Amino acid sequence: MTSSKSISLTEVGPRDGLQNEVRNLPTSEKIALIERLSAAGCKEIEITSFVSPKMIPNLADAAEVVAGTSSLPLTRFALVPNTRGYERAHAAGVEGVTLVLSATDSHNMKNLNRTTQESIADLVPLFERARMDGLQARVSISMVFGCPFEGNPGLGRIERLVGTMADKGFRRIGLCDTIGIANPNQVFDWMSVLRQRFSDVEFELHFHDTYGRGLANLMAGIAAGVRRFDSCIGGIGGCPYAPGATGNIATEDVVSLLEASGYDAGIALDGLLGASDFLADQLRKSMSSSIWRVHHSQCAKAA
Known part of the structure; x- marks a missing residue:
């Protein structure tokens, strides 16, 4: 980072946003969306996921989306859950690759069919392969601030999990509020502790807006010193394995x-x-973004 006022955003709309939508966009529309996001200045975009098409049919065209965006001036990340997914993404x-696991065993079993510790054992060699292959790698931990099956996992559990990942060499670690249950005090307190204990880890935060706290939580993260965040065009998305x-x-x-600010x-x-307008047209619905609604209200009044 060049300044304490600089914030890095990873756009996850083409992956996290589209994976759970009722309408599955054609490949050409996904590529057109990524092109618009790139033109707006997004330098890092999670463009797809290399998971089983049976599990996430909306992202079955992952390889085609990668091929269609190869000329764009950005770092293209893909989420990969396992070795097969990594091999497909690399090919x-x-x-870059986003490696995933959950902070709770219950969600990890539903999402990845293994325990959290089993996922760690699987991800370490993938992380090493990514480094050898010259790919950027980050790990994204779901259910950090609360889980629909186990409740609040507690800061102690998250400290131990981050410590394990850091000991294995992971330096870019994302903490996800998958069900949008976090609050600003929790985010500030937890991130203050974690950043102090793991000063060599570059934390990033991923918030959902289920209870309308997402932006407040983001500002709490900034107050605690975090400078990397995920966000999603239009405010769409959701996890199919998190009620x-x-x-x-x-x-x-x-x-x-x-x-x-x-x-x-x-x-x-x-x-x-403009990208959100395009997405709204393709999905045939309004976006969840507040600024998008304000923009459209003003445009309607002007007309």
């Missing part, structure tokens, strides 16, 4: 708030609104 030509999980925090809302994500709000 397709992505620049009650709703959309992510909207990238355009995040950028609008950051600009008003004196932070810089290097992404043009007008370009994001």
Whole structure:
């Protein structure tokens, strides 16, 4: 980071946003969305996931999406759950991989059919392969702030889990509020402790807006010193294996708030609104973004 006021956003809409949508976008529309996000200034986008098409049919065209975005000036991440997913992603030509596990065994079993510790054992060799293959790698931990099956896992459990991952060499670790249950005090307190204990880890936070706390939680993370976040165009999305999980925090809302608060994500709000308009047309529904609704209300009044 070049400044304490600089914020890095990873756009996850083409993956986390689209995976659970009723309408499965054609490959050409997914590529067009990624192109618009890139044009708006998004430098890092999680463009797809190499999971079983039977599990996530909306992302069955992962290789085609990677091929269709190869010329864009950005780092393209793909989520990979296992060795087979990694091999497919690497062969397709992505620049980065997101490795995943859950903080609770209950969700990990539903999502990945193994315990959390079994997932760690699986991910370590994939992390090593990514480094040898010249790919960027990050690990994303779900259910950090609360789980629909086990409740709040507690800071102690998260400290131990992060410690295990850090000991295995992971340096970019994402903590996800998968069901949107976190609150700003929890985020600030937990991240203050974790950043102090693991000073060599670059934490990133991933918030959902189920209870309307997503942006407040993001600002709490910034107050605790976190400078990397995931966000999703239009505020769409949700985890198919987490009951009650709703959309992510909207990238355009995040950028609008950051600009008003004196932070810089290097992404043009007008370009994001254009991308959100495109997505709304393709999905045939309104976006969950507050700034998108304000923009459309103003446009309607002007007309």
